[in-house]
Amino acid sequence: MMKLEGLFRRSALLSAMVLSFLVTATGWSQKLIWLGTLGGDWSAAFGVSADGRVVVGGADNAAGQRRAFRWTAAGGMQDLGTLSGIWSVANGVSADGLVVVGNAQNTAEQVRAFRWENGVMQDLGTLGGPWSVALGVSADGRVVVGGADNAAGQRRAFRWENGVMRDLGTLGGRESVALGVSADGAVVVGRADNAVGWSRAFRWTAALGMRELGTLGGPRSWAFGVSADGAVVVGEAENFAGWSRAFRWTAALGMRELGTLGGPHSGAFGVSADGSVVVGWAENADWQQRAFRWTLSSGIEDLNITYANLLTPGSVLSAAEAISPDGRYIVGVGYNAATDRLEAFLLDTIPEPASLLALGMGLAGLALRPRKR
Numbered sequence: 001m002m003k004l005e006g007l008f009r010r011s012a013l014l015s016a017m018v019l020s021f022l023v024t025a026t027g028w029s030q031k032l033i034w035l036g037t038l039g040g041d042w043s044a045a046f047g048v049s050a051d052g053r054v055v056v057g058g059a060d061n062a063a064g065q066r067r068a069f070r071w072t073a074a075g076g077m078q079d080l081g082t083l084s085g086i087w088s089v090a091n092g093v094s095a096d097g098l099v100v101v102g103n104a105q106n107t108a109e110q111v112r113a114f115r116w117e118n119g120v121m122q123d124l125g126t127l128g129g130p131w132s133v134a135l136g137v138s139a140d141g142r143v144v145v146g147g148a149d150n151a152a153g154q155r156r157a158f159r160w161e162n163g164v165m166r167d168l169g170t171l172g173g174r175e176s177v178a179l180g181v182s183a184d185g186a187v188v189v190g191r192a193d194n195a196v197g198w199s200r201a202f203r204w205t206a207a208l209g210m211r212e213l214g215t216l217g218g219p220r221s222w223a224f225g226v227s228a229d230g231a232v233v234v235g236e237a238e239n240f241a242g243w244s245r246a247f248r249w250t251a252a253l254g255m256r257e258l259g260t261l262g263g264p265h266s267g268a269f270g271v272s273a274d275g276s277v278v279v280g281w282a283e284n285a286d287w288q289q290r291a292f293r294w295t296l297s298s299g300i301e302d303l304n305i306t307y308a309n310l311l312t313p314g315s316v317l318s319a320a321e322a323i324s325p326d327g328r329y330i331v332g333v334g335y336n337a338a339t340d341r342l343e344a345f346l347l348d349t350i351p352e353p354a355s356l357l358a359l360g361m362g363l364a365g366l367a368l369r370p371r372k373r
Helices: 002-026 354-368
Strands: 031-034 039-048 054-061 066-072 076-079 084-093 099-106 111-117 120-123 128-137 143-150 155-161 164-167 172-181 188-194 199-205 209-212 217-226 233-239 244-250 254-259 262-271 277-284 289-295 299-302 316-323 329-336 341-348
Touching: 039 066, 054 076, 054 099, 054 341, 066 099, 066 111, 099 120, 099 143, 111 143, 128 155, 143 164, 143 188, 155 188, 155 199, 188 209, 188 233, 199 233, 233 254, 233 277, 244 277, 244 289, 254 262, 254 299, 277 299, 289 329, 316 341
Parallel strands: 039 084, 039 316, 039 341, 066 084, 084 128, 111 128, 128 172, 155 172, 172 217, 199 217, 217 262, 244 262, 262 316, 289 316
Antiparallel strands: 031 341, 039 054, 039 329, 054 066, 054 084, 066 076, 084 099, 099 111, 099 128, 111 120, 128 143, 143 155, 143 172, 155 164, 172 188, 188 199, 188 217, 199 209, 217 233, 233 244, 233 262, 244 254, 262 277, 277 289, 277 316, 289 299, 316 329, 329 341
């Protein structure tokens, strides 16, 4: 009898431990954070650090001036200032969240690419003209890409490193701009004019130069994001009907359409490090713009439906602008019904870990299974 009571006590103790384990696991729930503004009526998030702790973008202040921001859970939204002008916006952030890149107005009211670190905003210059923008940054913050005017007034894609801005050329036309860069800074993607003036998605490497990625049957395409190793490129391209569609490109398969949410248009802005998760915007059957996530296994899904339980009535996630390397964190812009404004958001998508639950159930089975003697 004593042995039987001991077995029941041990089983009860282990069952309690399993229950605690499962409660902890299910506590790993999804979370949506509206990031607010700098006192104005608008904000949008365009970049997120690898661990989701730093978000960057643009927000209006109380005076209606648009400013680059860096947000953390501990410190909230920080105004990164300007280059002595009145506005700025942040477009990318390094993996550790310490380097921010974007565009800012200077005292001459010129738009200039900047790199911000340790509280200092550095003007990255141009290619000889008055204008430049920084749109992407490598994981370590050392390589910056974007677009800049040359002395002839032509807008060109650039790659900046160690204080040197390099013109990446075009596809035979007049203009180009770099929109994304691989984790190591070796692969640059964007859009460039071809010889007849159509804008085409490109992929650039030092060895091969700028190479066109094609279209989905229409005349134009744009590449916005690239995987960590540069092998997967995502963006937007026109099809035969003239509709813009999100795409995912690989050397083996070429450009493949990712579909829509029932409407005619979509576009992809960000991709996970391994290229398996893509985010962007798509129109639904009512032609309303919605943030989407696409995966190799599940295809395209409306984030407003998948995470409906996190949204207050009337709130909408309009566009997913960036995703963390592991695919867990998504940032973008949406309508926050509680504040009645367009606002930056941070979505933590971590699901209830199936593997942990399976392990927990296995432990529960052990708790109830008598030991053989």
